[in-house]
Amino acid sequence: MGVARTKIVVGNWKMNPDYVDDAKRVIRETRKIASKFSKTKVVICPPFPFIPFALRSGKPNIVLVGAQDVHEEDRGAHTGSTSALMLKSVGVDYAIVGHSERRKAGEKDDLVAKKVKTALEAGLQTILCVGEDVHDDDGAYLEILKQQIKASLVGVPKKLVKKLLVAYEPVWAIGGKSPMEPEAVNEMVIFVRKVLADIFGQENVMATQILYGGAVNFRNAGDIVGKGGVDGLLIGRESVNPSGFAELLKVVEEVI
Ligand code: PGA
Numbered sequence: 223m224g225v226a227r228t229k230i231v232v233g234n235w236k237m238n239p240d241y242v243d244d245a246k247r248v249i250r251e252t253r254k255i256a257s258k259f260s261k262t263k264v265v266i267c268p269p270f271p272f273i274p275f276a277l278r279s280g281k282p283n284i285v286l287v288g289a290q291d292v293h294e295e296d297r298g299a300h301t302g303s304t305s306a307l308m309l310k311s312v313g314v315d316y317a318i319v320g321h322s323e324r325r326k327a328g329e330k331d332d333l334v335a336k337k338v339k340t341a342l343e344a345g346l347q348t349i350l351c352v353g354e355d356v357h358d359d360d361g362a363y364l365e366i367l368k369q370q371i372k373a374s375l376v377g378v379p380k381k382l383v384k385k386l387l388v389a390y391e392p393v394w395a396i397g398g399k400s401p402m403e404p405e406a407v408n409e410m411v412i413f414v415r416k417v418l419a420d421i422f423g424q425e426n427v428m429a430t431q432i433l434y435g436g437a438v439n440f441r442n443a444g445d446i447v448g449k450g451g452v453d454g455l456l457i458g459r460e461s462v463n464p465s466g467f468a469e470l471l472k473v474v475e476e477v478i
Contacts, residue, residue, distance in 0.1 A: 228261065228262070228263050228453075229261060229262045229263070229447065229453060229454050229474055229475075229477070230262070230263040230264075230265065230387070230431055230433065230453060230454035230455075231262055231263070231264050231265070231454055231455050231457060231470070231471060231474055232265040232266075232267065232288060232316070232318070232349060232389075232433065232454065232455070232456045232457065233252070233264075233265065233266040233267060233457050233461025233462070233467060234267050234290060234318060234321070234435075234456055234457065234458050234461060235248075235266065235267060235268045235269060235272075235290075235461060235462050236269075236290070236323070236458060237269055238269075238462045239462055242271075242272065242275070245268060245272040245275060246275055247464065248266075248461075248462055248464050248467075249266065249268075249272075249275055249276050249285070251464035251465075251467070251468060252264065252266060252285050252464070252467060252468075252471075253284050253285050254468075255467075255468040255471050255472070256284045256285050256471065257284045258475075259471065259475045260475075261475055262471060262474050262475045263286065263454075264284070264285045264286065264471060265285070265286045265287070265288050265315070265316050266285055266286075266287060266288065266461065267287070267288035267289060267290050267316065267318055268287075269290065270289070270290075270304060273287060273289070273309075273312070273314065274312070277312060277313045277314070278313075279313065283313075286315045286316060287313065287314050287315060287316070288314060288315065288316030288317055288318060288347075288349070289304065289309045289314050289316070289317045289318070289346075290317075290318050290321065291304075291317070291318065291319065291321070291324060291337075292304065292305065292306040292309065292317050292319065292337055292340060292341045292344075292346070293305050293306070293337070293340070294333060294336035294337045294340050295340065296340060296344070305340075305344075306340050306341045306343075306344035306346055307344045309344070309346065310344045310345050310346055314346065315346065315347055316346060316347045316348070316349060317341040317346040317347070317348050317349065318349045318351060318389075318456075319334060319337045319338050319341055319348055319349065319350055319351065320334035320337065320338070320350055320351045320352065320374055321351045321391075322351060322353060322391060322393045322396055323396075331370060331373035331374045331376075332373065332376065334350070334373075334374045335373065335374050335375055335376045335377055335378065336377070338350050338374065338375060338378055338386070339377055339378050339379075339382070342378065342382040342385050342386060343382065345385070346385070347385050347387060348385060348386055348387065349387045349388070349389050349433070349456070350371075350374055350375070350386065350387070350388050350389070351388075351389045351391050351435070351456070352367060352370050352371050352374060352388060352389070352390060352391070352414070353367070353370075353390055353391040353392045353393050353396075353435075353436070354366050354367050354370075354392055354393065354394075355393045355394065356393075356394060357392060357394060357402075364413060367410075367413070367414075367417075368413075368417050371388070371414065371417045371418070371421075372417070372421060375421055380422050380423070380426055383422050383426050383427065383430065384429075386430060387430065387431045387432070387433060387453075387454075388414055388418065388430065388431075388432050388433070389432075389433040389434070389435050389456040390407075390410050390411065390414050390432060390433070390434055390435070391434070391435035391436045391456060392410075392436050393436075394436075395436030395437045396435065396436045396437070396458065397437070397458065397459070398436070398437045399437060400437055400442075401434070401436050401437040401438050401442055401446060402434070402436065404445045404446050404448070404449035404450040405449060405450075407434050407446055407449075407450035407451070407452060408449060408450050408451045410434075411432050411434070411450065411451050411452055412451075414432050415427060415430070415432060418430055431453035431454055432452060432453050432454075433452055433453060433454040433455055433456045434446055434450055434452045434454075434455055434456070435455065435456030435457065435458070438455050438456075438457050438460065438470070439459075439460045439466060439470065440460065440466050440467075440469035440470040440472075440473055443455060443470045443473050443474055444473040444474070444476070444477055447473075447474050447477045448477045448478075455470075455474065457470065
């Protein structure tokens with residue numbers, strides 16, 4: 223696209239690890255390796271109780287911090303929920319919204335769209351997750367994906383798009399053994415960018431970072447970033463495995 227975009231690797235810890243000492247160890251190891259990089263931005267999204275350990279008040283943080291979800295409202299009587307404003311106020315910079323595991327738990331596109339808007343308005347870099355459940359041979363998944371992206375962005379004003387990132391995560395690859403082939407990832411990145419351009423206008427999405435997620439590990443990350451033409455990766459399992467994540471980050475940093 224001719225626009226330079228820094229690569230970004232986002233670790234989605236999901237509901238892991240069980241204990242705070244393990245969380246601290248993953249944070250420490252991730253910082254150690256990330257401090258050596260200049261071309262790769264590293265973000266970790268721990269579960270809420272571990273977020274304070276990933277933040278560094280008053281000091282520049284080498285590893286930026288994200289939340290795995292936000293509530294769609296700014297405030298109010300919503301027991302058990304966390305608002306985007308709260309997250310921003312403690313120093314969280316990113317939020318994942320609409321992850322397939324939350325969609326599976328009942329989140330529909332319209333709720334996801336509200337969350338995206340709320341997170342963006344609070345000033346969070348917002349990672350919208352999209353992806354088809356099945357990759358059928360007739361290509362019906364393309365239309366499904368297009369509708370999902372459009373519906374997940376209803377009501378999001380153009381002026382907020384600067385802080386939007388999109389993670390394309392084919393649901394069939396998440397938690398599985400192998401990711402999508404890098405060449406196919408490349409086609410999907412182009413497709414997603416085209417859908418975004420239809421919604422917001424080409425000029426507004428030129429710099430939008432498009433990530434791939436689903437079964438990425440240190441062995442396949444290089445090809446996905448290189449041949450797949452993505453701006454970054456959303457990593458599940460490998461992001462809580464300090465040695466694997468360190469290897470993965472090294473590989474990504476080295477891809478031109
Ligand atoms: P995985 O998860 O890397 O464990 O497949 C990816 C994700 O859910 O974002």
